[in-house]
Amino acid sequence: MEFRPFRVPLSTRFRGVTERSGVLVRGTAPDGSDAWGEYSPFADYTPDRASRWWAAAMEAANGLWPAAVRDSVPVNSIVPELPAGRAAQLAVANGCTTAKVKVAGTVSLKDDVRRVEAVARALGPAGRVRVDANGAWDVDTAVRSLKELDAAARAGGGGGLEYVEQPCRTAAELAEVRRRTHVLVAADESVRIPGDADEVMRLGAADILVLKAAPMGGVRVCLDVVDRYDVPIVVSSAMESSVGLAAGLALALAVDHLPYACGLGTSALLAADTVSEPLVPVDGEMRLRPLEVIV
Numbered sequence: 065m066e067f068r069p070f071r072v073p074l075s076t077r078f079r080g081v082t083e084r085s086g087v088l089v090r091g092t093a094p095d096g097s098d099a100w101g102e103y104s105p106f107a108d109y110t111p112d113r114a115s116r117w118w119a120a121a122m123e124a125a126n127g128l129w130p131a132a133v134r135d136s137v138p139v140n141s142i143v144p145e146l147p148a149g150r151a152a153q154l155a156v157a158n159g160c161t162t163a164k165v166k167v168a169g170t171v172s173l174k175d176d177v178r179r180v181e182a183v184a185r186a187l188g189p190a191g192r193v194r195v196d197a198n199g200a201w202d203v204d205t206a207v208r209s210l211k212e213l214d215a216a217a218r219a220g221g222g223g224g225l226e227y228v229e230q231p232c233r234t235a236a237e238l239a240e241v242r243r244r245t246h247v248l249v250a251a252d253e254s255v256r257i258p259g260d261a262d263e264v265m266r267l268g269a270a271d272i273l274v275l276k277a278a279p280m281g282g283v284r285v286c287l288d289v290v291d292r293y294d295v296p297i298v299v300s301s302a303m304e305s306s307v308g309l310a311a312g313l314a315l316a317l318a319v320d321h322l323p324y325a326c327g328l329g330t331s332a333l334l335a336a337d338t339v340s341e342p343l344v345p346v347d348g349e350m351r352l353r354p355l356e357v358i359v
């Protein structure tokens with residue numbers, strides 16, 4: 065195997081992260097061709113959690129992804145905390161018809177509401193708007209804010225929020241929010257390893273699980289979680305370079321039921337990439353293709 069360290073800056077600071085770094089691993093697929101994996105755990109990962117990321121990199125570098133059941137997957141655009149006009153532009157970038165809007169950050173709820181409405185308007189009636197609070201609200205604030213944000217999505221011409229991702233920090237809080245709002249609740253940070261998903265499901269904490277191939281330990285581990293529960297999933301990235309994104313894409317291509325657009329459009333947030341032609345959505349869809357590694 066060959067190992068190549070990399071470091072790529074982000075073009076937009078995203079949740080305190082300004083660059084991504086890690087190691088690309090070149091291995092050999094069963095058919096003898098080169099296969100690449102990416103190991104890029106976040107700095108605050110414990111060795112135990114980072115070892116799952118390593119397992120995902122090894123699965124990729126040994127060409128062990130399962131067969132695809134589709135050619136391409138729908139991808140959502142990502143709208144960070146930006147003024148409404150710029151947010152609306154980003155929402156429809158690359159032909160995406162679903163947008164994920166970051167909320168509950170450093171600006172007021174009023175600003176979040178304005179942004180969600182502008183995004184819903186830009187996407188039009190057939191568009192979908194989801195919000196991600198990254199666990200920032202307490203339960204009461206979540207319930208109150210979701211009412212306003214859902215109304216803003218409707219005022220923009222859409223059918224209301226598609227779902228809210230991680231409104232509060234704990235799974236128990238997610239369960240309570242879920243009981244107190246009609247907006248669907250997706251668990252993201254609450255599902256970092258397969259055991260977490262058991263806890264979320266036991267507590268009735270989510271309508272949807274967000275699955276990220278690398279932190280979970282690979283594509284096959286994620287498919288095991290999918291098989292274990294009768295719950296829709298959203299495949300999302302962990303802000304990897306395009307080599308890592310390909311693992312998320314392999315998962316989304318292989319899962320039987322894919323009702324939601326995937327959060328795999330994050331190479332747009334990188335100022336550079338590990339491949340000559342980054343994986344980006346085209347007409348709102350992403351497909352797997354050979355990547356030329358340039359690090």
Ligand SMILES: O=C(O)CCC(=O)C1=CC=C[C@@H](O)[C@@H]1C(=O)O
Nearest residue numbers: 079142164300301302303327330
């Ligand atoms: O879900 C998406 O559309 C893109 C991925 C994404 O938003 C994230 C990836 C990695 C780290 C997170 O802060 C963030 C998220 O909170 O979901």
Ligand SMILES: [Mg+2]
Nearest residue numbers: 196229230252
């Ligand atoms: Mg999230």
